[in-house]
Amino acid sequence: MRRVGAVAFNTYRETVRERVLYNLVFFAILMTLSGVLLGQLSIRQDEKIIKDIGLASMDLFGTLIAIFIGVGLVNKEIERRSLYPLLAKPLAREEFFVGKFLGLCFTLLVNVAVMTVGLWLTLAATGRRPDPHLLAAIFPIYLGLMLVVALALVFSTLTSPALAAVCTVGVVLVGRFSDVIRSMREVAPGVPRWMPNGLYYLLPNFRNFDFKDRVVYGDPVSAQTLLWVTAYALLYVAVLILGGLAVFRTRDLQ
Amino acid sequence: MGSTPSSALRIRGLSKSYMVGHLRRRPHAALRGLTLDVEQGEVFGYLGPNGSGKTTTLKILMGLVFPDSGEAEILGCPLSDRLWRYRVGYLPEHPYLYDYLTPREYLDYVGRLFGMRADARRRRADALLDRVGLSHARDLALRRFSKGMVQRAGLAQALMNDPEMVFLDEPTSGLDPAGRRLVRDVIVEMKAQGKTVFFSTHILSDAETLCDRVAVLRGGELLATGRLDDILRIDVQHLELLASGLSAEAAEHLPHVRARQSVGERWRLEVEERGLGETIQAITRAGGRVLSVQPIRQSLEEYFLREIGPARAAESGVVD
Numbered sequence: 001m002r003r004v005g006a007v008a009f010n011t012y013r014e015t016v017r018e019r020v021l022y023n024l025v026f027f028a029i030l031m032t033l034s035g036v037l038l039g040q041l042s043i044r045q046d047e048k049i050i051k052d053i054g055l056a057s058m059d060l061f062g063t064l065i066a067i068f069i070g071v072g073l074v075n076k077e078i079e080r081r082s083l084y085p086l087l088a089k090p091l092a093r094e095e096f097f098v099g100k101f102l103g104l105c106f107t108l109l110v111n112v113a114v115m116t117v118g119l120w121l122t123l124a125a126t127g128r129r130p131d132p133h134l135l136a137a138i139f140p141i142y143l144g145l146m147l148v149v150a151l152a153l154v155f156s157t158l159t160s161p162a163l164a165a166v167c168t169v170g171v172v173l174v175g176r177f178s179d180v181i182r183s184m185r186e187v188a189p190g191v192p193r194w195m196p197n198g199l200y201y202l203l204p205n206f207r208n209f210d211f212k213d214r215v216v217y218g219d220p221v222s223a224q225t226l227l228w229v230t231a232y233a234l235l236y237v238a239v240l241i242l243g244g245l246a247v248f249r250t251r252d253l254q
Numbered sequence: 255m256g257s258t259p260s261s262a263l264r265i266r267g268l269s270k271s272y273m274v275g276h277l278r279r280r281p282h283a284a285l286r287g288l289t290l291d292v293e294q295g296e297v298f299g300y301l302g303p304n305g306s307g308k309t310t311t312l313k314i315l316m317g318l319v320f321p322d323s324g325e326a327e328i329l330g331c332p333l334s335d336r337l338w339r340y341r342v343g344y345l346p347e348h349p350y351l352y353d354y355l356t357p358r359e360y361l362d363y364v365g366r367l368f369g370m371r372a373d374a375r376r377r378r379a380d381a382l383l384d385r386v387g388l389s390h391a392r393d394l395a396l397r398r399f400s401k402g403m404v405q406r407a408g409l410a411q412a413l414m415n416d417p418e419m420v421f422l423d424e425p426t427s428g429l430d431p432a433g434r435r436l437v438r439d440v441i442v443e444m445k446a447q448g449k450t451v452f453f454s455t456h457i458l459s460d461a462e463t464l465c466d467r468v469a470v471l472r473g474g475e476l477l478a479t480g481r482l483d484d485i486l487r488i489d490v491q492h493l494e495l496l497a498s499g500l501s502a503e504a505a506e507h508l509p510h511v512r513a514r515q516s517v518g519e520r521w522r523l524e525v526e527e528r529g530l531g532e533t534i535q536a537i538t539r540a541g542g543r544v545l546s547v548q549p550i551r552q553s554l555e556e557y558f559l560r561e562i563g564p565a566r567a568a569e570s571g572v573v574d
Binding site for chain 2: 002003006010013014017018080081082084085086087088089090091092250252253254
């Protein structure tokens with residue numbers, strides 16, 4: 001566990017030094033502009049729009065980081081051969097793989113946490129109450145980001161970073177529009193039934209992590225719902241990480 | 255696979271093929287049934303031209319690639335055992351160390367992987383950076399390092415755990431003369447401490463200077479193994495004679511000399527063994543003086559040229 005922690009900490013340090021967290025500057029600018037420009041709208045409208053923009057930004061920036069850093073997490077190390085001296089140490093491939101995953105997840109946690117504080121500050125600056133209920137939308141966003149990291153990591157063990165990015169984007173997009181897949185049965189009756197069914201049940205449904213509208217409109221999200229969403233995310237993450245490990249542990253690092 | 259107590263490395267029948275080609279994929283044998291023993295406390299040179307299988311061997315031993323067949327033991331432990339990794343250091347060829355870290359941070363990271371305590375990590379890292387001549391750059395990001403400095407930092411990380419045995423893949427490549435000297439000194443120091451050094455190189459003078467024994471690889475096969483003197487053919491037909499006080503004209507007319515070379519005020523002569531007495535008398539008569547006589551030993555470079563041919567030797571970058 002100590003070695004996993006060392007790899008995770010170093011991965012976090014890498015993302016910080018490679019200026020991944022600079023996206024927070026864009027977020028800050030976006031929030032400031034929202035606060036300033038939307039002040040003219042009616043009170044309830046500007047609060048809703050600020051929350052919408054804040055939550056959507058967390059989701060978008062987080063997903064972009066998860067995909068484009070995630071696909072390079074292991075592959076870049078193989079291409080640059082930077083993991084050669086490390087794997088000769090008492091560091092198992094499994095520990096390295098899980099450490100890289102946890103490191104990027106921690107970066108995303110910091111990113112989401114800072115953005116949450118930024119969103120609350122924007123609300124406070126425009127005379128609104130920093131709403132703790134937002135966490136009911138932010139927590140599932142973070143679970144979705146963990147799942148995207150796991151997807152990117154798995155694809156990156158199978159193929160090149162560019163193709164892994166394309167595959168990850170594809171799965172995330174399909175997962176966000178999984179209702180469309182389900183309705184494909186009606187829209188395109190020529191398609192064999194098992195195909196949309198298989199895609200619908202096999203690919204993660206990212207809509208399960210989207211509570212943004214409910215929270216912004218003040219609808220409650222029960223603890224039980226959040227628990228189920230957490231279990232859903234962790235199950236997918238576990239399966240993906242185990243699958244990625246099965247490939248990575250037997251891969252020749254040429 | 256039994257190993258004697260003094261055995262640091264035992265390799266038995268190690269083979270590895272890679273798939274090559276894009277459209278028509280076909281296997282290419284990188285290593286064919288390698289069997290090798292390295293004893294504890296020796297400096298072992300692993301020689302061969304580029305593409306002969308040296309790096310593949312080291313990658314298999316370090317668990318970076320998996321062999322098709324065969325097995326190996328390091329310090330008495332099978333490769334699958336993690337314990338030997340605490341006792342071994344490894345410097346890959348052209349190491350890439352995280353360039354966003356300073357060498358001190360990198361060594362600290364490596365120390366964590368060995369489970370070293372924070373104060374021990376700091377002390378060891380500083381001592382090693384001093385040893386490899388990087389103490390002035392300990393807080394400089396590795397991305398600002400020259401190739402030679404990265405190689406030195408790579409050597410430091412290989413020594414972080416004070417290993418009993420080190421595997422060095424082309425440790426002097428890319429280094430300036432001072433860097434090469436440093437690597438040689440470190441190897442000599444390790445030997446003096448009773449540690450085992452296994453290093454691959456195609457720089458033959460390094461092997462000639464440092465190694466107790468060598469293995470020579472060609473096309474993935476072991477060509478020869480043993481002491482350098484055993485591998486290199488000793489030419490008993492000719493002797494090398496060093497003489498001084500000879501004019502160029504006198505040297506030109508000496509009997510039984512097949513080659514002559516002026517080295518400052520001295521002459522290096524290759525003399526037929528059966529005519530040695532006559533040659534020495536001629537030197538004395540010409541007012542010269544014999545300084546030494548010794549058998550001619552083939553150099554490693556000559557060995558490579560003979561075994562793999564001049565064209566392939568030049569192609570594969572074997573250098574003296």
